[in-house]
Amino acid sequence: MVCGMSGSMWIGDLERTARKAARWLVERTPIRSLRDWGIAFSLWPVHFTTACCGAEFAATSAPRFDAERFGFLPFTGPRQCNLMVIEGTLTRKMADAAIWVYEQMPEPKFVIAMGACALDGGIFWNSYNIVRPKDILPVEVFIPGCPPRPEAVARAVIELQKRIRRGEAIGLKV
């Protein structure tokens, strides 16, 4: 991958073999469980507030419900993060931005839908400007509540950690 020459060298296509070797290596159980442990305890949500649940999402990282205890550190750019939290309603304009950000994130990536509006529209269910996150993004964990309490968001992070370490998370299968 580093040398970037996709042409076939005299020992066959180097990139394809490297990728196959990497995948074989990761499937070995000790390395896979170590990788899942690393991902589980370093879930960095990208700084992308979609609606008014952002106030409770900020309270989750605030001192009283400190989510950094689980390694949950809201970080700046989509490239460095592996978790995207849809905080509340996803309007049509924000949905395009959400799809862009999701595609910019590196591969093992997960989505949490937070708030009743992210589940099925919530109080704005009959608005003409609303999109359901589950229609456009592979959502792992849904958090009910309007806005959900910070403990519920922390519970969702723990649920996602368990799913990752059991290997059931959608983001890992891709």
Added chain:
Amino acid sequence: MSEEEHILELLIGPQHPASGHMRLVAKVDGDVVVSLRPDIGYVHRTVEKLAETKNYIQIIPLVERPPLADTANHNLGYVLALERLLGIEAPPRAQWLRTLLAEMTRIHSHFYGIGIHGIMLGSSTAFMWAFWDREIMIELAQRLTGARLTYSYMIPGGVRRDLPPGFEDEMEKALRYLERRIPDYHKIFFDNPVTKARLEGVGVLRKEDAIRLGIVGPNLRASGVPYDVRKVDPYCAYPELDFNVITREEGDSLARVMVRVGEIKESINMIRQILKKMPDGPILEERYLKMIPPKWKDWMAQHRRIKLPAALISLRPPKGEAVARVEAARGEAVYYIVSDGSPKPYRFRVVSPSIRNVVLFEHLIRNCRVADIPAIYGSLDYFPPEADR
């Protein structure tokens, strides 16, 4: 090099640590911002259209969702407009309870603004401290109303719950703790030389510009205009409370933050006065109180809360219209209801403080530094969902 070549158009988009739920389209020349246009509408959830499909009592939670960090004042604004439409008055104790919750929400909404401004300047300590002290007021509001942020506490004709036992001395302890904490903020954040360097003289809003552009709330009072709806058009229990309107003359970002800190101190004394002078009596207007069947009466007295009378569910106000304005934490919120006698409003208009402050982005952030964009953005205490409604 022609003029456009060295101008870089920077999209500080919805995904950006300091852009909130909107996109700022900044034209940048080197490190100087030539012009900035806010591109809002990312959180437009059509509150005005949905209100036309909901009953009057169902609109209370709808009105509280957009301004999430400052819900009680907007709920109060809507309920005042509805009461003017119905021509009824809440009993005195309910008026005082409404003022109590409004001032508690103002305190923790100001802390929210200071915290977000702190993280935008880079001081994560200011963010964490502000969100810690905010939790105290949220905990007390939760004891009073049962919810952290979305209280739906005020209904047309009164309030839903009475003070829980032992609320007064817990509040007194909390207020004394907050008064001890505010000097710490001055030491670590407000008087910090780096904050002073970043905020003084940045984003100066002159008095006549503030009036010409119709700016509201602490941003207006920081430019020397002593306009506060609680003094100009007093509602609920504000006439009996003595508090002064905090104004500053400089009108720069630091002045706006200092006005908010002053208002937190004012709200603390106000809450003390409220708890001292609160009259007792019913918390719901007697016309609706009579409608509640007698067997619920002792249940209500024992649980200190009211049972929502059936008449309120399908409320039919007379034909006509009503306007109410309220001093929310971020500024003046205006509610305008046009009713045609049916249980659903004919036209419902919400003008939130942030939509009236959004013009400040274009006006203030001009030929300043790229690093001044978050400094000015944070000082406006601008909450995009409230502006897009």
Added chain:
Amino acid sequence: MASRSESESQGQERAEAAPSGEAEALLSKVLEGLSPEISTVGSAVSVKVPPDCLKEAAQRLKAAGFDHVKAVTGIDRPDSGEIELVYHVSSYLDPKLSRWIVALRTTLPRDDPETPSLYDVWPSVKYHEMEQREMLGIRFSGHPDPRRLLLPESYKGIPPLRKDFKVKVEGINA
């Protein structure tokens, strides 16, 4: 002077919030030649002005001390085939005027609602007029910023706040 006395009788005179007759006297004096229908509605003094002299009334009100606009509202009345445009105006500096909210209203034909923008009189109407143009299709000629404000670019179709734009309603009391 006839209009003042007639409005005296039918406006409900409530003591504390409603502005006293003095406000209506001041307004009728200010808007002398524009045949205003002045009445007290709710807590605001309503001044109905024919559409063509809206700008003239606005300039006079601004000269009288009403220095900013609190809200611009368009009300779609399909049965009478018109759109009612209401400017809620008040003052910051003048203590006497700041107690009142004056509702300067006019009616526009429903099929092509066209009115001169009041941006040069009160710059604070900029974003409100943009929103009403988008939501109700009222064209404000002379408005500085022709762009969309809240709806996504991809939104086609009739302006959403018009009565004939239907939105899903809960089954029971449809």
Added chain:
Amino acid sequence: MMGLLEWILNLLLSPWLFVPLIYPGLISAFAVLLFIIWLERKLAAKVQLRYGPLYVLKQLGGVIQLVADLLRYLSAEPIVPDQADRLAFIFGPILLFASSYMATVAIPISYNFYAFRSEISLLVVLALTAMAPVFNLVIGWGSNNKFGLIGGLREGFLITADEIPLFVSALAMAILYGTMDLVRMVELQSRWLWGIVLNPLAAITFFVLMLLSTSRFPFEIVEAESEIVMGPFTEYSGILYGLTMGASYVKLYVLSLLFAILFLGGWEPLPPLEFPGSWLILPAAVLFLKALVMMGLSVFMRSVYPRYRIDQALRLAWHYLFPASILSVFLSFVVLMGWFI
């Protein structure tokens, strides 16, 4: 067979391999990198009334949080945007990390255990640390991202603003000691007082410029989070981002080691313990502890200060720190005169 093992062990313990590879070199830089970021998050958490990373390893307070982050970087998909300049994009962080820790070669550990000693070893260390920020420019340009461009531009301004006064304040100490050989400096400090007592002005300017050049908190301008997302590193994901994030901490580690040797007497007050191998472990441990204290102090600034603007930082560097470092040169002359009279 035993001869071979013996030979390898001697080879490893010989200074030419031990210094660059083990102690001030790669492995210790990596361990310090993981520890110091954890310490930074824990210190900031303690100031901010919360716990910080905890449940990774509950008993030890989440020490291995950075190991979890590193594993995540390793397993993340390294994205190379197609409109980015491929070679500059990939080799930028690698060279940035390499040039940051290369200066450890010239840092001695004790009187007779060093990989490189010469009359101008101080200059070698300073030159190698000054090379690192250049690759920030390469990264900022190579990632073809507007925020990266602005970040790289800011780094360009800051290189001159902080390297030149840094050199001058370091050379002030060289004038004071009369030599540029680090080992001799430590010898002199053992006989005289510590460098920080002799010339405090140089110590202060060196410390502030250390913060400025490794963009620690009051001067976190290159990757100013709330203005230009991650500065030059916006487009980096996976282990490439891990390298860039680690590079500034490794440079801080190198400059702390230099600060310890120049101002805090290097490995001088040796505790009088005696155990096999103590001739190497004790001086190394003393020097390492002093460097750790300096790193802890500069990392603690995150929880104290907001961020300066680029023009304020440049004004601070050119108007105040540069004259202060020149003043410290005269101060060392004065101290020199006073000492000999």
